């Protein structure tokens with residue numbers, strides 16, 4: 001039975017890692033496209049990219065894979081969390097968790113849940129408006145080189161004019177930072193890259209990624225709120 005449990009945890013960890021790396025690659029693309037807002041060109045470049053992402057058939061098909069990957073990552077993560085809990089329901093009397101692991105590596109489920117709550121609000125703010133209802137602000141569209149584009153940039157400007165939204169987004173980015181700080185390294189290790197020659201490089205790239213990507217994301221609502229970009 002112990003072997004069965006071990007085997008199934010390994011399988012779950014494998015899928016967690018694979019879907020985690022897939023979601024990491026999404027974050028790179030998402031962050032790069034959104035960073036076009038810093039061109040400070042009234043949203044022309046960003047709206048062009050958002051238009052491409054929203055209308056390209058290949059991207060729209062990949063979107064289904066993205067949501068499936070996200071769902072699998074969440075389900076697998078919850079199963080691992082509860083499996084670990086039931087495997088050792090009573091803590092050892094002498095156990096001092098901080099001695100053996102960092103708090104954020106023990107809090108992956110909590111951090112993941114905070115990111116999920118952030119994502120529900122985020123999907124309502126942007127995905128729902130760009131894919132279902134259309135944007136809610138005026139002007140709804142913008143013309144660039146004669147091309148009619150939905151004004152998702154204007155929607156961002158409007159949404160990030162509210163202080164509480166900016167605070168929730170920044171907190172979401174901080175949760176993402178902590179989650180990635182452990183998750184990035186852990187994903188590669190679970191996939192077998194745990195030899196000494198890879199370890200340092202993975203740790204370095206993982207730490208840099210975990211800081212840079214959430215920091216760029218957090219800068220977006222802040223920049224809109226303080227009107228650093230118009």
Ligand code: HEM
Nearest residue numbers: 034050053054063122126127130152169176217218220221
């Ligand atoms: C904090 C700054 C962020 C801003 C300004 C932002 C903005 C946006 C916008 C405008 C869209 C709609 C894009 C479109 O329809 O083409 C979107 C979609 C999305 N965002 Fe974000 N985002 C941010 C952070 C994040 C983070 C940290 C995550 C993940 C942890 C995330 C996950 C997603 C997902 C899953 C979608 C749906 C993808 C799709 O439509 O294919 N976003 N975001």
